[in-house]
Amino acid sequence: MSEQQEYRFQVNLSGMINILSNHLYSSPKVFLRELLQNATDAITARSSMDPVYKGKVSVEIAGIGEHVTMTVEDTGIGLTEEDIHQFLAMIGHSSKVGKDFLANETSFIGRFGIGLLSCFMVSDEIVVLTQSAKGGPSMEWRGKPDGTYTIRKLDTQLAIGTKVYLRCKADSVDYFEPAAVEELLFYYGALLPYPVTLVAGGQQKSINASQPVWFAEPELARGKRREVLEFGSRLLAEPFEDFIPLRTANGRTGGIAYILPHSVNLNARRSHKVYLKQMLVSDKAENILPEWAFFVKCLIWTDELQPTASREHFYEDDRLQSVRDELGEAIRDELVRMGSLEPERLQRIIALHALPMKALAAEDAAFLNTIYKWLTFESTYGERTLGELMNEKQKIYYTATVDEYRQITHVAAAQSLLVLNGGYIYNNQLLDGIAYLNPELELERLMPEDVSLSFTDLTMEEKNSYYDMTRLADVTLQRFRCHIQLKRFKPSELPALYTLSKESSALRSLEKAKESSTDLLSSVLGNLGASFGESAYSTLYFNLNNPLISRLFAASSKEMLPAAVEMLYTNALMMGHYPMSRQELAVLNQGIVRFIDWGLSANAGNGGTSI
CATH class of the missing domain: 3.40.50.11260 (Rossmann fold)
Structure with missing residues (x-):
């Protein structure tokens, strides 16, 4: 029996970083989001040990050009030497989960153990200084994209928390510009419950000075209309004129649905911003609202949904389906409330977004009965x-x-x-x-x-007068299973009207399908068509109020009538937007040629010149 050897996978860290930057993450700028998420989770962990503790995060930019350095410091729980070996050096291992990291509840955002690697997209070295709240010496960890790292104990005792130092790559200067960093910090951390500050150029700026009171209870947003609209415009980079508060029954998901100020296409995809544990994890969440709600753009905060590894989308599971249904109900209920208390407001929304309103009404009879008059x-x-x-x-x-x-x-x-x-x-x-x-x-x-039914019948005298010509016209269209009737109706400019019964419509569809089918299928369709019998006849109404029809049926030329009737028949089909069969197209083409020939013959007989 041959000896079996056991080996371990080897990880090419440089290759993995390429995967992160080009496939997992949408942009290198997410490195700042990952650092904020780690800081958030560190503060959450320390808060669980000390409920009265208040955390904070500080970001500092020093230097200029290619020598610029970023420091991200948090006052969270920090890391011991064992934590560093386990969580910074083991890719895919996270301090924040148990064995079933998708099924279990957690108060942490990051759950995959790969967030820090995103920093290698903008820096060739990551330096971490940390002091654990559990005690022990202060530690330094230095990691490089080739997969090597060093750890050393510091002689000095640092304050509890963690500092991450990054020196930018030559091609990543834009991500270290103070204005860009300030924008990204607000973009990702505007809703964080603890202070986030930026220090650059000797100035300190507060990123999230205060949290609106309506975060905890979105219903309060109704009384803060101007504040809510300004906040949404800043975060979503679009002006809004109206909004709808959102909240699920358990209170674990809420937000604001901003009504777009312009009409949108049915196929348009709205990308909503979703904050998990008050930290932005996705600005491209397309599946968090029902499909009919494409007329809103949302800010949503939740602590119950499960992010994917990239933290840019959410797992499509029963929990997400339940949240989606409840948020849809919140939008519907608010629209119904408007219908009762603020009908003019609802009318404006319906006028601007008729299609999504109809989509919702098609699903909800109560909502339909509220808005149908508008x-x-x-x-x-x-x-x-x-x-x-x-x-x-x-x-x-x-x-x-x-x-x-x-x-x-x-x-x-x-x-x-x-x-x-x-x-x-x-x-x-x-x-x-x-x-x-x-x-x-x-x-x-x-x-x-x-x-x-509103057409005027002919008198008995007229019927007798036109009997022979009507019979000839009727015989002409028998091969198309079409009856002829002479009536008087408005408008007089319309010479003929073609109508189909349900049976004749179905037969017409079958015959059209036969023309492009195989012999076997054509035979089957032919048998189906034979079952319609006499009920599958269409009707062509000729309007005697029309001068052309009046002259045609009063004429004694029975030679011209069949050709004229066929041409009027095909014209009525085109006017009614009916697709024509090959036989009908042939009749149309032959009729055109025949009338041109008659016209030329008549012109030549009158001494004119022929073409």
């Missing part, structure tokens, strides 16, 4: 709110698709019918819901063929 629809009476259209005191119809609306809009408008376009996203679903929730409203789905 929803805007395209109609034969113009672009108006449903409440304004209800004031017209007449029956309201709506179509299920955009094409249906386009087919009948001119005819319906000429008949003074009030028709809404229900074809745009959410509209049909919302109108169905409004009709169901409010049966007293005269709101009804309209099919294209229903418009014909």
Whole structure:
């Protein structure tokens, strides 16, 4: 039996730093976030030993150009020599977790033991001076990106806490500029509950002078409107005019949802800022709100979500799903509250963000019943709110698709019918819901063929007069499963209107699919189509109020009528935005050529010149 050898993995630290900078972290600037997180966790650990202890963090910039040095000092718990060997020298090991570091609750932010390595993205050496609150000598640790490090005991006793020294790389000077450091400290640590200061150029600046009172209770933000809006504009770098307080039932997640001052696309992704234990861990959190809430940009603070290794996103688990649902409920409840107490405010939001409001209303019947009068629809009476259209005191119809609306809009408008376009996203679903929730409203789905009910029938004398020509036109379109009817209707400029029943619409779709299918599938589709029978006929209404139609059916030329009817049929299909089959396209092309030929022949017969 062969002898089995056991080996250990070797870690190329330089290669790992490259992975961190190019793949794990979004930018080298996160090194400052990692240092702040370590300082935060150190202060949290010391606070657990001494509840009355108050921690602080100080960042100092010294030197200029390529000789600039940054010092980040905290008054946290510090490290013993054993801690240094275990936590600074062992990649992937953290002082802040047990065996199951994803499942267990923790009061710490950093949990993966790799945060300090991010400093190698901007510095060729990391120097750590530390004194543990547990006692022992003060220690110095020096680490280099080649994987080597040194440890020594200091002769002097330092104050409890930790100092991290970084000397910038030649290509990282921008990350050590005082103005850039101040901006990043505020960016990451604006909500920290202990003071963070920056010392540079002989001046000391407070980064987070005071914490707003509405952090603990977001509902109080309603009474601090100007302060809340200014705070959001500074942190999110965008002006806002309105906001919604957020809070989950357990109080462990809260925040402010700022309503964007401009309309946004349905596919737009909002990146929200999320603070974990009051420290910014993500400014790209896309999955913390429901998809319909794309009209807000949020500041959210939590102590219950689990960050990924990069601390820029959160694990998609049951806890995140629960938080997402509750934050969505908080937005919905506030909008409903506005509808009852501040309707003008809600109207402004709906006017600006109609699409997300419709998306929410499509999911929530109670919210729909609150806002439906303020929803805007395209109609034969113009672009108006449903409440304004209800004031017209007449029956309201709506179509299920955009094409249906386009087919009948001119005819319906000429008949003074009030028709809404229900074809745009959410509209049909919302109108169905409004009709169901409010049966007293005269709101009804309209099919294209229903418009014909307002058409004027011919007199018996007219029917007899046009019988032969109508029969010939009807026979002409039999191969397209289309019936002919002569009517009078408005507008007179419209020569013909094509309508489909549900059965004929389904058959038309099947026949279109057959043209691009394999022989086997085409055969199956053909068998399905055969089951529709006589019910799958469409109707082409000719308008005798139209001068062209009147002349065509009064003429005695039965030679020209079939070609003219086919051309009017294909024209009606195009006017109704129906896709045409190969056979119909062929008829259209042949008809064009035939009428050009007739025109040329007539021109030549009258002594004109032919082309």
